[in-house]
Amino acid sequence: MEKIKTMKEEKKKNAQAPWADLNLSNEKLIKIYRDMLLIRRFEERAAQEYGKGKIGGFCHLYIGQEATGVGAIAPLREDDFIYTAYRDHGQAIARGMSSKGCMAELFGKATGVSKGIGGSMHFYDLSKGFMGGWGIVGGHPPLAAGSAFATKYQGRDSVTICFMGEASTNQGVFHEILNMAMLWKLPIIFICENNGYGMGTAISRAMAGEHLFEKAAGYEMARGAVNGMDVIEMYREMSVAIERARKESLPTFLEARTYRFRGHSMSDPGQYRTKDEIDEYKKRDPIETFGSALKQWNVLSESAIEKLEEEIKAEVQEAVEFADASPQPPIDVLYDHVYA
Numbered sequence: 001m002e003k004i005k006t007m008k009e010e011k012k013k014n015a016q017a018p019w020a021d022l023n024l025s026n027e028k029l030i031k032i033y034r035d036m037l038l039i040r041r042f043e044e045r046a047a048q049e050y051g052k053g054k055i056g057g058f059c060h061l062y063i064g065q066e067a068t069g070v071g072a073i074a075p076l077r078e079d080d081f082i083y084t085a086y087r088d089h090g091q092a093i094a095r096g097m098s099s100k101g102c103m104a105e106l107f108g109k110a111t112g113v114s115k116g117i118g119g120s121m122h123f124y125d126l127s128k129g130f131m132g133g134w135g136i137v138g139g140h141p142p143l144a145a146g147s148a149f150a151t152k153y154q155g156r157d158s159v160t161i162c163f164m165g166e167a168s169t170n171q172g173v174f175h176e177i178l179n180m181a182m183l184w185k186l187p188i189i190f191i192c193e194n195n196g197y198g199m200g201t202a203i204s205r206a207m208a209g210e211h212l213f214e215k216a217a218g219y220e221m222a223r224g225a226v227n228g229m230d231v232i233e234m235y236r237e238m239s240v241a242i243e244r245a246r247k248e249s250l251p252t253f254l255e256a257r258t259y260r261f262r263g264h265s266m267s268d269p270g271q272y273r274t275k276d277e278i279d280e281y282k283k284r285d286p287i288e289t290f291g292s293a294l295k296q297w298n299v300l301s302e303s304a305i306e307k308l309e310e311e312i313k314a315e316v317q318e319a320v321e322f323a324d325a326s327p328q329p330p331i332d333v334l335y336d337h338v339y340a
């Protein structure tokens, strides 16, 4: 007798994979998953090392926001440029910067990606087009626009992407730079990672209006909101924006709605939000959601995921050992790159 299919099986049979309309090989899908998992495990370990006093100063974790960074960076070309704020570890790893160099930077060691004199907020790697890691809220979007202006001026078809937190959109400079980007038709994509809070202040207490992405409407810029907890949706919307920038030399403003599971920084007591709220968002954990989809569509098996976990655990362990064994930067570099 023919087995009666359950609704779930029927759905599974008829529906298409969420990435069916995108030209994504299994290899690329696995790389996207691996990058998200590596960011998560790297940062969990960074938090532990911070607790042991191996990492000092500011340290802002990206945990919860992995899909935004990975989904935005995965469709880029090697000759594209990335600018971001201080919550930069995840985007650096997504861009392929080595976990050893990143961990060593957190440890303040000479082998770090910024030679140990940048720290958590100032990751940098010119060879990857990763232009930082900037600490002043709203300070770096003008630099990113400058990069987009430069590549356009030189006749190259590189694209610049600029991550920023939602709080930076309340700065005056944000509006100045959106105006210029549209006026000069710059090949740039502004990605506003709206995680709902600027330090301990909920966005509703700091920003007039509900639809953040509509701030770009005043400049008649292509704009929209995207589910930043869904790596495939990010990839899809970014692909459209990248095409617009590369082919038409036009900017885009994307509001990625996301959430950070950890505090603003390592010293955040977190009294401005409830555990229930955090738990609610954890149900939408971007890594678990994507992992389940990959299993459902037979891209990865449970045992393949376990193997990836093992590999990543070993990679992070090696990164910590490398960072620990590396030398401090020499004292005479203290005033290098400091302008007065």
Ligand SMILES: Cc1ncc(C[n+]2csc(CCOP(=O)(O)OP(=O)(O)O)c2C)c(N)n1
Pocket (backbone or CB within 6 Å): 087, 135, 136, 137, 138, 164, 165, 166, 167, 168, 195, 197, 198, 199, 264
């Ligand atoms: C011009 C400026 N003002 C204040 C600060 C202090 N500050 C550091 S982080 C932060 C909140 C920024 O929130 P958001 O841009 O939404 O990024 P998120 O932390 O959510 O990633 C503030 C006010 C700063 N770094 N720069």
